Amino acid sequence: MELTQAQRHHQRLFEDFGYLHIPGVFADDADWIIEEYERVLQDNDVPLQGTERRGCSNVIEGSARLCTMIDNPVLVEALSAIMGDDFNYLGSSGELMVGDGMWHPDGRFPIVRFVKVILYLDHLTQDTGALRLVPGSHLQNWPGENIDTQTRWGISDHEMPCVSRPNAPGDVVLFNQNTLHNSL
Helix, strand or coil: CCCCHHHHHHHHHHHHHCEEEECCCCHHHHHHHHHHHHHHHHHCCCCCCCCCCEEEECCHHHCHHHHHHHHCHHHHHHHHHHHCCCCCCCCCEEEECCCCCCEECCCCCCCCCCEEEEECCCCECHHHCCEEECCCHHHCCCCCCCECHHHHHCCCHHHCCCECCCECCCCEEEEECCCCEEEC
16 A cells, blocks of 8 residues: 555654654543543552552553544554554553653664554643653664663753653654653
């Protein structure tokens, strides 16, 4: 199948930078998605307020209604452009982020491409915890572990050269899991 112009655009951005930000994919559905998400977390004894990072696996699979998101045409089009029409869905998790993280890739996958899909349920900016990514770092073969930026480069986590897009409930970010990223 030949890619559409939009798919070619998605593919070029993702190949070069290692991520793709797609605003508003689920904006019209944000209210019910948040309700279902919170219900699944509560069903898994994950407190919705806290002082530490918490989460659970299989959040989407915990709700028949959340499972419908997997077939969203905008999401499927972007993933098809990045992964090919025969891409596989491997599962979900839900995270409540608190505090700073460390710079890291999610693994080291030199042969098979793994793409993480993040759906935002809050308004976030770089200063309030939006995802930060180092463009092109997916091409540099980083080990799949946390990186101490002070020891390695003599800079703080906040000084790391990166991009961070403001996002709203319903925005989606897809990124190659070899891409260095963090949330501060």
